[in-house]
Amino acid sequence: MRDAPLLAAARREQPAVAPVWFMRQAGRSLPEYRRVREGIAMLDSCRRPELVTEITLQPVRRYGVDAAIFFSDIVVPLKAVGVGLDIKPGIGPVIEQPFRTWADLDRIPELDPSMIPDITESVRLLTAELGGTPLIGFAGAPFTLASYLVEGGPSRDLARTKALMYAEPDLWRALLDRLAQISGAFLRVQVAAGASAVQLFDSWVGALPLADYRSHVQPASAAVLAAVKDLDPTVPRIHFGVQTGELLPAMAEAGADVVGVDFRLPLEEASERLGQRYAVQGNLDPALLFAPHEVLRERVRSTLLSGALAPGHIFNLGHGVMPGTDPDALKFVVDTIRSYKIAEYR
Numbered sequence: 001m002r003d004a005p006l007l008a009a010a011r012r013e014q015p016a017v018a019p020v021w022f023m024r025q026a027g028r029s030l031p032e033y034r035r036v037r038e039g040i041a042m043l044d045s046c047r048r049p050e051l052v053t054e055i056t057l058q059p060v061r062r063y064g065v066d067a068a069i070f071f072s073d074i075v076v077p078l079k080a081v082g083v084g085l086d087i088k089p090g091i092g093p094v095i096e097q098p099f100r101t102w103a104d105l106d107r108i109p110e111l112d113p114s115m116i117p118d119i120t121e122s123v124r125l126l127t128a129e130l131g132g133t134p135l136i137g138f139a140g141a142p143f144t145l146a147s148y149l150v151e152g153g154p155s156r157d158l159a160r161t162k163a164l165m166y167a168e169p170d171l172w173r174a175l176l177d178r179l180a181q182i183s184g185a186f187l188r189v190q191v192a193a194g195a196s197a198v199q200l201f202d203s204w205v206g207a208l209p210l211a212d213y214r215s216h217v218q219p220a221s222a223a224v225l226a227a228v229k230d231l232d233p234t235v236p237r238i239h240f241g242v243q244t245g246e247l248l249p250a251m252a253e254a255g256a257d258v259v260g261v262d263f264r265l266p267l268e269e270a271s272e273r274l275g276q277r278y279a280v281q282g283n284l285d286p287a288l289l290f291a292p293h294e295v296l297r298e299r300v301r302s303t304l305l306s307g308a309l310a311p312g313h314i315f316n317l318g319h320g321v322m323p324g325t326d327p328d329a330l331k332f333v334v335d336t337i338r339s340y341k342i343a344e345y346r
Ligand SMILES: Cc1c2[nH]c(c1CCC(=O)O)Cc1[nH]c(c(CCC(=O)O)c1C)Cc1[nH]c(c(CCC(=O)O)c1C)Cc1[nH]c(c(C)c1CCC(=O)O)C2
Pocket: 022, 023, 024, 025, 026, 027, 028, 042, 069, 070, 071, 072, 073, 074, 075, 087, 088, 089, 090, 091, 092, 093, 138, 201, 203, 320
C-alpha cells in the first residue's frame, strides 16, 4: 500500500504516472449507482455497510482510478449525534432548526465512535475488497458544516453565517470547536478502520477574506487535521475548498500535506503560492467533461504539465463530477493521463 501512486504523490515523490481520482466519482452520473440507490434515501444509504461498499467500489471498477473515496456525506456525523436534518434530492442538506443561539449548541453533542459502528464496518469491508488501492476517508470542515447549520440549507452568500461569526465571536468559536471535535472523531474512526488518506472538505470557506479565515476558522480546521495526525502521522491529509486561491497557504498551514485547488487557479500558480512543502491536487474544470474529446485531451495535458511543476501532483477535478456527466468522459480522462509519463512532459 505504501507504494500506491496516490500516497507517493502525497509524500511529494513523483510517481511515473500521475495518480487520479475524482471528487464525487460515485453518485448520480453512474447508472449502476442510480440502480442500487432506487427507493433508498441518501442518508439511509450511507449507514448500510454493504451498500456503502458497493457504491464506493463502482467508480473504482469502472474507471480504474487510483483511489476510492468513502461513500458518505459531510452531514452524516451531524445526523449521527442527533441533529435534525435531511438531504433533499437536487438541493442538498436541509436543517430542521437552524443554529442561532447558545441553547442550540446543546443540540449538537460530541461524536463518540460508539455512535457510528456502521462506519467502522463499512471501512473494514471496503479495505478488504480494495486490496492495494487506497481508500480516502473524508469529513466536512467546521466552517462548511457551520454554514449549513446556520443557513439551514445551501446559501449563495453565507450572509447569516458570516453575520454570526462577526457579531458573536464567542458563540462562533464554541460552535466551530464542537464541529472540530465531531469532524476529527469522524476521520479518526475511518483511519482506525483502515482508510489510507483523508480529505477535509472546506467547500465554502472561499467566501471569507484571508484575515478572517486565519482568526475565525483556521484554528478549528487545524484541530481536525491534528486529530488525524495524532492517530497516524503517516496518513496524508488533503485539504480542499472552492474559490480558495487567496487562502491556499493558510489552509496548508492548518496541517495539510496536499492542498486541493479548484479550477480557477493554474496548479503551477497554486504551487508557487504554497512552496515546496506541499503537494497539490486538482484541477480540471468539471464542465470540460461535456466538451469534445480533443478539447478534453488538451486540457488534461495542460493540467498534467502544470501539476508536474509542483513537488507532487494528484490529478482531480477542480470540484465534483456534475450529475449529467457521461461516465465515458471520465474514463477518457483516466486513459489519457495513463498515456503520459511524467518524465516525458516534465
Ligand atoms: C458540500 C458537500 C456536501 N457533501 C459533500 C460536500 C463536500 C464536497 C463538495 O464540495 O462538493 C461531500 C460528499 N458527498 C458525497 C460524497 C461521496 C463520495 C464521492 O465523492 O464520490 C462526498 C465526498 C455523496 C453525495 N452527497 C449528495 C449526493 C447526491 C444525493 C443523491 O444521490 O441522492 C451524493 C452522491 C448530496 C449532497 N450533499 C451535499 C451537497 C451539496 C449535495 C448535493 C445535492 C444535490 O445536488 O442533490 C453537501
